[in-house]
Amino acid sequence: MSEKQERTIVVGTRQSALALTQTGQVIDQLEAICKTNGLPYTFEIRKIITKGDRILDVTLSKVGGKGLFVKEIEGALLEGDIDLAVHSMKDMPYKFPEGLINGAIPKRVSPFDCLIMKEGDSLEALPSGARVGTSSLRRSSQLKHLRPDLKLESIRGNIDSRIRKLKEEGFDAIVLAEAGLSRMGWEGKISATLSSDICVPAVGQGALGIQCRENDSAVKELLALLNDTDTELAVRCERSFLGTLQGGCQVPLGAYAVIAKRDEEGPLMEMTGMVGHPDGSLLLKETLQGRNPEQLGKLIAEKLIERGADAILAEFGGEHE
Ligand SMILES: NCc1[nH]cc(CCC(=O)O)c1CC(=O)O
Numbered sequence: 001m002s003e004k005q006e007r008t009i010v011v012g013t014r015q016s017a018l019a020l021t022q023t024g025q026v027i028d029q030l031e032a033i034c035k036t037n038g039l040p041y042t043f044e045i046r047k048i049i050t051k052g053d054r055i056l057d058v059t060l061s062k063v064g065g066k067g068l069f070v071k072e073i074e075g076a077l078l079e080g081d082i083d084l085a086v087h088s089m090k091d092m093p094y095k096f097p098e099g100l101i102n103g104a105i106p107k108r109v110s111p112f113d114c115l116i117m118k119e120g121d122s123l124e125a126l127p128s129g130a131r132v133g134t135s136s137l138r139r140s141s142q143l144k145h146l147r148p149d150l151k152l153e154s155i156r157g158n159i160d161s162r163i164r165k166l167k168e169e170g171f172d173a174i175v176l177a178e179a180g181l182s183r184m185g186w187e188g189k190i191s192a193t194l195s196s197d198i199c200v201p202a203v204g205q206g207a208l209g210i211q212c213r214e215n216d217s218a219v220k221e222l223l224a225l226l227n228d229t230d231t232e233l234a235v236r237c238e239r240s241f242l243g244t245l246q247g248g249c250q251v252p253l254g255a256y257a258v259i260a261k262r263d264e265e266g267p268l269m270e271m272t273g274m275v276g277h278p279d280g281s282l283l284l285k286e287t288l289q290g291r292n293p294e295q296l297g298k299l300i301a302e303k304l305i306e307r308g309a310d311a312i313l314a315e316f317g318g319e320h321e
Helices: 017-037 067-079 137-146 159-168 178-184 217-224 229-245 293-306 309-315
Strands: 007-013 041-047 084-088 100-104 113-117 131-133 151-153 173-177 192-194 208-213 253-263 266-276 283-290
Touching (some): 007 017, 017 041, 017 159, 017 178, 017 217, 067 208, 100 217, 113 178, 131 159, 137 151, 137 283, 159 173, 208 217, 229 293, 266 293, 266 309, 283 293
Parallel strands (some): 007 041, 007 084, 131 151
Antiparallel strands (some): 113 173
């Protein structure tokens, strides 16, 4: 690598506990990379309060959707107020604004959902008619499909406030991503992991995306060292599925890709895509293997459309996960 100029790299983040924690973890990793590679960079955190954070009491679809969390951070990047931003991959809109790229997808942690329960340690242990808190149509469609007796109820807020609401609002269980809990060091709160057979995760769940300016070659070269190729391949499959189905809004769909095997032709991916009716009456799933991530995601989406996914998507576009 050529001689690098000293620089303070400004990292923008939302101010939720999870956002701050995962941003801190990425900075730790980047500092280690700088040390190993003799790069003269230091890092500074800048907190950004987004519109999505200010309006926590209104259904997100009414105020403009999930992109709200990301839009102001993207603006700060484009203005040069910050140099990189750590996002949960599953919160990133499908389309990036001109001038910004995803510079790295670090190694994924658990992609799965889990239950935090009042008592018990499995989905089966939930009593008939139990109240389960989730605002995700993807989660409710799959749980309702398996357990039509359950009462799925909306719950919003950051993961810390949702955990508080489990008790305060008398839920029997809430559904959260394991990734957020493990990043917070709260794995001990998990009652049961929901495998991808039971609940296909959200596109990109458990992975982070590190956004930067396309013309910032120093940051791009640094971020390339943080990228995890297997995670990137999986996330590209899943996001191609997302893009083919609806290009950005949040709807009752999920996708989970893994590297099935590696041979002389390279990695072979396997992905399951799902689209479901939020009341659980219809759950469409398709699993296929392929070598090209974009083609695999698109093919699975097209198979599901053939089977009727477009009717569900037309009815439930624009909801928040
Ligand atoms: N929808 C909010 C959200 N966005 C990212 C995560 C954490 C999981 C991840 O990074 O994929 C969560 C919380 C949750 O769904 O439980």
